[in-house]
Amino acid sequence: MKKRLFSLFPWLQQGIDPNCIIGVATYAKTVNAVCLKQIQGLWQIEKTHTEYVTDLRDYTTAITTCTNEVSRQTCAVNLVVPHYFYQILQMEKPNLTDEEIIQSLPWTSKDLVNIAPENIVADFIDYPIALPMQSKKMNVFITDKQQIIPLINCFIDTDAVLRSLTSEEMVLLALFGKNKDAHMLVVQHADTEPRILIVRDGQLVLVRRLNGFIGITDKDSAVVDALALEIQRSMDFFESQLKQPPIRSVQLQCDSLSSLAVRAELAELLQTKVVDFQPNSDMAKGVEKQFYYALGAALLMTNKD
Structure with missing residues (x-):
């Protein structure tokens, strides 16, 4: 590649x-x-x-x-x-x-x-x-x-x-x-829409650009729930439609969604480990x-x- x-x-x-x-x-x-x-x-x-x-x-x-x-x-x-x-x-x-x-x-x-x-x-x-x-x-x-x-x-x-x-x-x-397991990255810069990436073994296996999430913050619990739904849809597509193994973690690389409370809320909704992205x-x-x-x-x- x-x-x-x-x-x-x-x-x-x-x-x-x-x-x-x-x-x-x-x-x-x-x-x-x-x-x-x-x-x-x-x-x-x-x-x-x-x-x-x-x-x-x-x-x-x-x-x-x-x-x-x-x-x-x-x-x-x-x-x-x-x-x-x-x-x-x-x-x-x-x-x-x-x-x-x-x-x-x-x-x-x-x-x-x-x-x-x-x-x-x-x-x-x-x-x-x-x-x-x-x-x-x-x-x-x-x-x-x-x-x-x-x-x-x-x-x-x-x-x-x-x-x-x-x-x-x-x-x-x-x-x-490179990591043999599949992991998801949620990426969002300030004043832009987020993207969902799934990577596995150094390869890009899924990328989605979302709409309607500009300005999302840690305090927007309803919007965080909506984001969790989009993340879950991507996970389901990857695992069910593409017949791939489960996502091992969701990693946030976001300007305004890095609080412990948001990570905990997403982890509870998704039943998946949610952490901040670390290279x-x-x-x-x-x-x-x-x-x-x-x-x-x-x-x-x-x-x-």
């Missing part, structure tokens, strides 16, 4: 320091960057930096500033595309090479999205569950070239080189690590939560396959 999506810049390799990598991510009202350096074969955090923003138009400047603050070396950057910049669709996987599939996606997906084919930038990962009598499927990530060009242009004024763009889902997989990475233990996505983006670049 691919570790990075939207790898648009394979030719930008000459002169890049292989022992320095930067991950950059926008998160809520901040832009965060993490620089990793490899010393004697081991990667470690060299520097982190946060820029606070109050207007979406300020994100591009903040991305440039963050990148320059963590390193002025000529090294590779992996940028996390904000989740509201892309869509995820499930499609049948044609019997073509990966390169041929990527080349064909703007035309095979054009009727499913409101983006002109010439502006579609798409990539895919294999859907890991194969059911009897069904064709192979793939999860397709689609973004609009016109939206991401300003993000790409942020790096004109940096010594670092943008090598790839990735999605938040791929970053969360990298942070979660399965020793490096993550020493950084604040706001740097998780940037760290995950950098970690993806250390494991190129």
